[in-house]
């Protein structure tokens with residue numbers, strides 16, 4: 035088993051560590067570094083792993099280093115780590131919008147680097163992550179990185195770095211799109227006469243049921259939708275209203291806007 039050091043002991047690091055431990059990783063293979071006493075204490079109490087207050091000390095024997103800090107801090111932190119990394123280690127960055135080119139400049143041209151885009155449902159072990167590796171990442175390192183993200187959901191390897199921006203628009207920002215739909219459906223259900231708690235339960239259970247149905251069959255979602263849309267019925271009337279209101283165009287524009295914003299954020303590091 036490779037040893038993994040997390041730089042930054044916040045929300046994402048804590049949930050990845052929890053996932054690894056739940057999937058059989060040994061505590062002695064994991065460590066974390068965070069300058070905040072409270073963050074270190076919280077991680078130690080929750081996961082009983084070694085917590086450093088010195089990033090360089092945390093990485094010097096790690097096979098995989100996960101940069102789990104805010105994007106605005108990552109440049110200084112990565113530059114500082116450059117001379118402390120173990121030879122032939124791999125660095126994984128989960129910082130949103132930080133391109134491989136910038137990571138390579140800070141950490142070293144020949145280093146194995148993976149750029150990952152996880153999402154918040156990782157907190158409940160149902161995350162979805164897109165991963166993009168540079169050419170220095172070995173197949174064994176790929177396997178370990180995959181294990182890391184699969185421990186809190188599922189992951190997929192991407193062929194080009196541009197696809198990371200698309201993953202950002204699909205699964206990175208995606209939970210918020212669904213939360214917005216839940217919010218609107220719950221509000222309207224209450225306006226139409228249901229108690230708030232009933233509205234919440236029906237909306238969430240319906241979202242879960244629809245997801246499970248879509249996962250349990252090879253039929254595309256369009257077919258499942260047609261199966262519940264009887265001619266002249268209530269669903270047909272509702273779907274017509276959504277179509278006539280331009281739902282598809284609206285979602286297309288929203289996802290395109292997220293891709294554009296992700297590209298702008300990456301470009302900030304190139305200039």
Ligand SMILES: NC(=O)c1ccc[n+]([C@@H]2O[C@H](COP(=O)([O-])OP(=O)(O)OC[C@H]3O[C@@H](n4cnc5c(N)ncnc54)[C@H](OP(=O)(O)O)[C@@H]3O)[C@@H](O)[C@H]2O)c1
Pocket residue numbers: 041042043044045046047067068069070073089101102103104105107111128129130151152153154155206
């Ligand atoms: N949360 C998500 O769903 C999600 C999804 C995709 C990508 N990401 C990315 O994941 C990264 C981490 O997000 P998060 O939500 O876990 O953030 P977070 O909870 O703020 O965790 C970051 C941790 O790093 C610590 N830190 C600050 N300076 C440090 C330093 N010099 N050395 C080591 N640690 C330091 C922070 O301490 P202080 O609190 O004292 O600053 C904090 O404990 C971000 O880059 C974000 O873009 C997050």
